[in-house]
Amino acid sequence: MVDPGHGGDDGGAKGTKGLKEKAAALEIGRAVAAKLQAAGFEPLFTREDDTFIPLWDRAKAANAQGADLFISLHLNAARAKAARGSEVYFLSLGQGDDDEVAATENAGAGAAPGAEDSVVASILDDLAQKAFLQDSERLAVAIQGQLNRLAGIKERGVKQAPFVVLRGAAMPAVLVEVAFISNPKEEEKLKDAAFRAKVADAITLGVRRYFAQANGGVRRRMVGGPSLGRP
Numbered sequence: 740m741v742d743p744g745h746g747g748d749d750g751g752a753k754g755t756k757g758l759k760e761k762a763a764a765l766e767i768g769r770a771v772a773a774k775l776q777a778a779g780f781e782p783l784f785t786r787e788d789d790t791f792i793p794l795w796d797r798a799k800a801a802n803a804q805g806a807d808l809f810i811s812l813h814l815n816a817a818r819a820k821a822a823r824g825s826e827v828y829f830l831s832l833g834q835g836d837d838d839e840v841a842a843t844e845n846a847g848a849g850a851a852p853g854a855e856d857s858v859v860a861s862i863l864d865d866l867a868q869k870a871f872l873q874d875s876e877r878l879a880v881a882i883q884g885q886l887n888r889l890a891g892i893k894e895r896g897v898k899q900a901p902f903v904v905l906r907g908a909a910m911p912a913v914l915v916e917v918a919f920i921s922n923p924k925e926e927e928k929l930k931d932a933a934f935r936a937k938v939a940d941a942i943t944l945g946v947r948r949y950f951a952q953a954n955g956g957v958r959r960r961m962v963g964g965p966s967l968g969r970p
């Protein structure tokens with residue numbers, strides 16, 4: 740499941756030259772889906788146009804369609820204009836490595852569905868991803884490695900943070916901050932289809948590495964919901 744971040748009224752972060760995160764994320768999502776398809780995968784989308792999909796509904800759609808992986812695509816923003824490169828996150832159930840990034844990305848989440856059941860719903864959602872954290876970390880490491888090679892960056896590692904969009908995913912799930920839209924050079928690159936294709940190649944290679952490590956098997960431990968009955 741390819742999940743281009745934001746959309747509609749939620750523009751996400753904005754570059755100094757006006758590029759909106761929601762637009763860049765959608766273009767990257769299209770490129771990633773094309774490369775995944777070419778590699779023999781069957782990409783699905785949470786959104787294919789400029790529509791806002793509530794964060795809680797994105798993982799739900801992935802669960803309903805039996806997606807094997809969930810990949811949320813975003814652009815990073817930092818006060819330091821020089822910040823550059825990619826960061827791949829997987830879910831942290833408590834405090835994370837970069838809660839500020841998570842808070843920014845969670846801003847459009849809204850309240851959890853079902854006001855009265857929200858505490859229960861939130862616990863169930865946490866459990867859904869909890870069973871997949873190890874696989875999510877492996878997926879994050881595989882993708883981060885490829886994106887670091889692309890950017891020529893060695894030191895950036897995988898991080899953990901409490902992203903709402905990942906919580907309900909009953910499958911390995913990562914959030915990719917593809918580049919810094921706040922960095923004018925990276926903002927310029929993001930407008931270039933050739934750069935987006937390279938990013939998509941890197942993410943696809945990461946996905947292939949992930950499955951190769953898993954001996955080609957999809958490790959789905961549950962279908963359609965949290966594994967409350969699992970021993």
Ligand SMILES: [Zn+2]
Nearest residue numbers: 744751813814
């Ligand atoms: Zn975002």
